[in-house]
Amino acid sequence: MTNQKINVLVVDDSRVARMLLVHLLESDPQIHVLDAVDDGQAALDFLKGDKPDVVLMDIHMPGLDGFEATRRIMETQPLPIVICSATTDPNEVATTFRLMEVGAVACVEKPVAREHPDFKQRVTNLLQTIKLMSEVKVVRRWPRLRSTPPLPPAAPAVELKPAPAGVTLVGIGASTGGPPVLQTILSSLPKDFPGSILIVQHIARGFLPGLVEWLNQTTGLQVQVASHGTCPLPGHAYLAPDDFHMGVSASGRILLTREAPENGLRPAVSHLFRSLSEVCGPNALGVLLTGMGKDGAAELKLMKDRGATTIAQDRESSVVFGMPAEAIELGGAIHVLPADKIGDTLVTLTRHRQAAGGNEL
Numbered sequence: 001m002t003n004q005k006i007n008v009l010v011v012d013d014s015r016v017a018r019m020l021l022v023h024l025l026e027s028d029p030q031i032h033v034l035d036a037v038d039d040g041q042a043a044l045d046f047l048k049g050d051k052p053d054v055v056l057m058d059i060h061m062p063g064l065d066g067f068e069a070t071r072r073i074m075e076t077q078p079l080p081i082v083i084c085s086a087t088t089d090p091n092e093v094a095t096t097f098r099l100m101e102v103g104a105v106a107c108v109e110k111p112v113a114r115e116h117p118d119f120k121q122r123v124t125n126l127l128q129t130i131k132l133m134s135e136v137k138v139v140r141r142w143p144r145l146r147s148t149p150p151l152p153p154a155a156p157a158v159e160l161k162p163a164p165a166g167v168t169l170v171g172i173g174a175s176t177g178g179p180p181v182l183q184t185i186l187s188s189l190p191k192d193f194p195g196s197i198l199i200v201q202h203i204a205r206g207f208l209p210g211l212v213e214w215l216n217q218t219t220g221l222q223v224q225v226a227s228h229g230t231c232p233l234p235g236h237a238y239l240a241p242d243d244f245h246m247g248v249s250a251s252g253r254i255l256l257t258r259e260a261p262e263n264g265l266r267p268a269v270s271h272l273f274r275s276l277s278e279v280c281g282p283n284a285l286g287v288l289l290t291g292m293g294k295d296g297a298a299e300l301k302l303m304k305d306r307g308a309t310t311i312a313q314d315r316e317s318s319v320v321f322g323m324p325a326e327a328i329e330l331g332g333a334i335h336v337l338p339a340d341k342i343g344d345t346l347v348t349l350t351r352h353r354q355a356a357g358g359n360e361l
Contacts, residue, residue, distance in 0.1 A: 005029075006134040009052040010036040011043045011069065012084070013061040017112065021056065021084070024111060028127050040069025047077060053134040055081045057104070059095055067099055074103030080133040084126070086110040093210020094217065100180045101218070105133050105319055107179075109204045118205070125204065132176065132292060136319055169232065169248065169284045170195045170346060171276045171303075173269025175202040175291025177319025179211055181339045182289070186219040186237060188343030193221065195285070195350045196232030198246060198254070198276075199239045200269045202291065208242055228256040240267035247275030262295070269296030269323070273303055282307030285349060287342060288333070290318035294326040301332030309349055311335045311342060 008025055010033055012018045018036040025031045034052050037043050041064040043055065055073065059066040070081050081104040083096050096107045108129050111122035174182060178201050186197075203211060208225060215223040215237070226238035226246055231253050240246035244256040245267050255275070262268035269288065273296050276284040286303040288296050290313055304310045312324035312333035317340070327333050337345060 005032040006054060006131060007032050007034045007052045008130060009034055009043060009046060009050075009055045011038075011040065011055060011061070011066070012036070012058040013038050014058075017058070017086075017110065020112070021110075024123055024126065025056075025130065028131075031127070031130060040064030040066060040072075043069050044072060047073065047079075051077070052079065054130050055079055056084050056130070057081050057099075058110075059083060059085055059099070067095065067102070070099050070104050071102040074138070078103065078138045080105050080136045080138055082129055082133050083107040084110045086112050093207050094214040095210075096207070097179050097183070097211055097214035101183065103138065105136050105138065106176060107204070107207065109206070122204075129176075132320065136177075168195055168234075169252070169276060169280055170197045170287065170350075171272050171284060172197060172199045172287045172289065173201075173272065173291075173296040173300075173323065174199070174289035175269075175293065175295065175320070175323060177290040178202070179214075181313065181317070181342075183215060183218055184339050185287075185343040185346070186215055186221050186223070188340070189219070189221060189235075189347060191220045191235055193235045193347065193350065195346070196234055197221070197237040198226070198232065198248070198272060199237055200246060200267045200272050200296075201239060202265060202267075202295070205242050208239060212239060226254050226256065228254065230254045240272070243267075245271040247271055248279050250279060252279070263293060265295055270299045272296075273299030277303040277306045277308065280308070284308045285310070285346065287311045287313075287346075288324050288327050289313045289339075290320055290322075290324065292320045292322040295323055297323055297326035297330055297332060300327040301330045304332050304334060309334055311337055311345065313342065314338050 010021050022033045022036050025033050039061045057066045083099050083104050085096050106129050108126050109122045212223050222236045225241050247255045249255050262270045286300050288300050300310050310333050312327045314336050315321045317338040
């Protein structure tokens with residue numbers, strides 16, 4: 001979209017919020033707001049006649065709310081839907097990620113108060129997300145009948161190289177489009193999964209507890225925000241907290257630090273993968289998922305060079321094929337897999353380790 005403006009439909013029940021969002025969006029010369037409506041039904045009615053490039057959707061609205069409106073849109077006339085939420089209460093934010101489960105592609109914090117210290121950053125993130133999501137190719141969603149996605153019936157078998165004996169830590173890095181992929185992966189792992197999972201997910205400040213709550217509700221693993229000094233347990237997943245890098249110590253405990261941002265990010269996938277490569281060597285497994293930029297790409301290659309098994313998400317299942325593409329280009333991925341194959345692959349690789357009788361860290 002070089003010369004053509006990005007057309008946006010704003011859906012929010014607050015007149016003040018609608019006016020502010022329209023003003024902020026149209027402050028960018030690349031964005032045009034087609035209309036601003038006050039509930040989900042009005043959005044569906046609008047879409048009968050016009051097709052925007054992106055829908056900016058509020059969650060809680062009278063009548064047809066954001067969840068039901070998103071579900072209906074993605075089942076009938078799929079469009080990139082960005083959830084715009086003002087709350088960071090974990091129970092409320094968990095609803096945001098349920099919206100991703102039915103097809104929304106991203107979530108952003110609503111810039112509601114100009115005096116808020118993060119107002120400018122929220123506006124920048126909003127505009128960048130709208131631009132990025134306008135080029136995402138979405139597909140029609142059907143109601144999910146089970147939490148574990150079925151394998152594609154005609155997909156070729158994945159030829160696995162057994163992971164080296166001793167694999168106990170799995171590092172996962174994700175950015176834009178990551179939450180639903182994490183949910184797909186974690187929900188396909190058994191409760192007795194033999195590995196411990198460390199995750200860096202780039203996400204707006206305040207949304208992490210809601211993501212953790214949602215993953216606990218929809219997967220069989222124990223998911224939590226990581227704490228400094230914790231010894232990772234099998235069948236548990238630990239997400240790096242806001243504004244802290246996450247790594248591991250020589251004894252395998254979680255280390256949280258406030259070192260300088262990497263690739264402009266803290267937490268950074270690069271930090272986690274580099275730590276795993278240095279501490280664990282071949283006794284680790286790295287997974288790089290959908291996201292813009294190159295965070296973690298070179299370090300996935302470093303993990304591979306030091307004997308770790310590495311996986312990158314493929315182009316077709318990535319919302320944004322940035323980080324995994326960089327890793328593949330660098331030769332850092334042993335396996336390139338669709339999102340719904342990664343969980344089964346992790347199970348196979350870690351069970352190879354168990355059968356080999358590898359030592360714990």
